Amino acid sequence: MSVKYVASSKLPTPWGVFTMVGFEDLTSGKEHVALTYGDLSSGEPVLARIHSECLTGDALFSLRCDCGFQLQEAMKRITEEGCGVLLYLRQEGRGIGLLNKIKAYHLQDGGADTVEANEKLGFAADMRDYTMCEKMLAHLGVDSVKLMTNNPRKVKALEQYGLKVAARVPLQVGKNRHNEHYLATKMGKLGHLMSEYHFQDEAPDSESKS
Numbered sequence: 001m002s003v004k005y006v007a008s009s010k011l012p013t014p015w016g017v018f019t020m021v022g023f024e025d026l027t028s029g030k031e032h033v034a035l036t037y038g039d040l041s042s043g044e045p046v047l048a049r050i051h052s053e054c055l056t057g058d059a060l061f062s063l064r065c066d067c068g069f070q071l072q073e074a075m076k077r078i079t080e081e082g083c084g085v086l087l088y089l090r091q092e093g094r095g096i097g098l099l100n101k102i103k104a105y106h107l108q109d110g111g112a113d114t115v116e117a118n119e120k121l122g123f124a125a126d127m128r129d130y131t132m133c134e135k136m137l138a139h140l141g142v143d144s145v146k147l148m149t150n151n152p153r154k155v156k157a158l159e160q161y162g163l164k165v166a167a168r169v170p171l172q173v174g175k176n177r178h179n180e181h182y183l184a185t186k187m188g189k190l191g192h193l194m195s196e197y198h199f200q201d202e203a204p205d206s207e208s209k210s
């Protein structure tokens with residue numbers, strides 16, 4: 001897999017002015033984006049969010065998942081930190097695409113959980129690919145990150161592709177009555193680390209990996 005830098009510009013947001021960097025994924029044709037903030041060249045691990053596209057949660061205010069809340073919280077924390085990076089990866093629906101995700105949601109409306117719905121459609125529970133991340137971050141001069149995620153499998157996958165994850169930072173926001181079951185399934189079947197305590201305490205405490 002290879003990614004090519006294409007262009008960059010400013011991106012003003014409610015939390016601050018980011019730099020938006022566009023990449024083309026030469027294998028899949030997908031257009032990925034990095035948002036950077038502040039100076040990333042200190043040599044210290046950089047606060048980072050590697051976010052998978054969720055049109056429904058990120059742009060359409062869906063309460064079925066926690067994605068939109070995590071996106072906003074990550075951007076806020078990066079500006080508070082003074083520097084950081086967010087990769088916005090175009091792998092909608094854990095890699096099955098938007099229309100298949102709508103089919104999966106239809107099955108979930110009928111009682112399937114998020115994993116069963118994917119499987120009924122003939123997909124694995126999680127089809128995402130993280131091979132582009134290390135290359136995008138290398139282009140930005142980042143080789144070690146403090147990663148905001150609740151997903152230990154994402155940490156493992158990124159490490160397999162050569163990225164140094166110095167710490168995992170919990171990112172537990174956005175729980176509501178519409179996504180309670182979905183979040184419980186992610187915890188029970190997909191290995192996400194979550195707790196009621198962390199839903200209440202949204203402080204960006206980092207967890208040592210040693």
Ligand SMILES: Nc1nc2c(ncn2[C@@H]2O[C@H](COP(=O)(O)OP(=O)(O)OP(=O)(O)O)[C@@H](O)[C@H]2O)c(=O)[nH]1
Pocket residue numbers: 050051052053054055065066067070091092093094095096101104105114118148149150151154171186192
């Ligand atoms: N197939 C499918 N994809 C979903 C569903 N709900 C959210 N997604 C997608 O799941 C992806 C986000 O995955 P999550 O498991 O929430 O998060 P994660 O990135 O693995 O873990 P965190 O870093 O903790 O957020 C996005 O691509 C969403 O579009 C669903 O019910 N079915």
Ligand SMILES: [Zn+2]
Pocket residue numbers: 054056057058065066067068
């Ligand atoms: Zn979502």
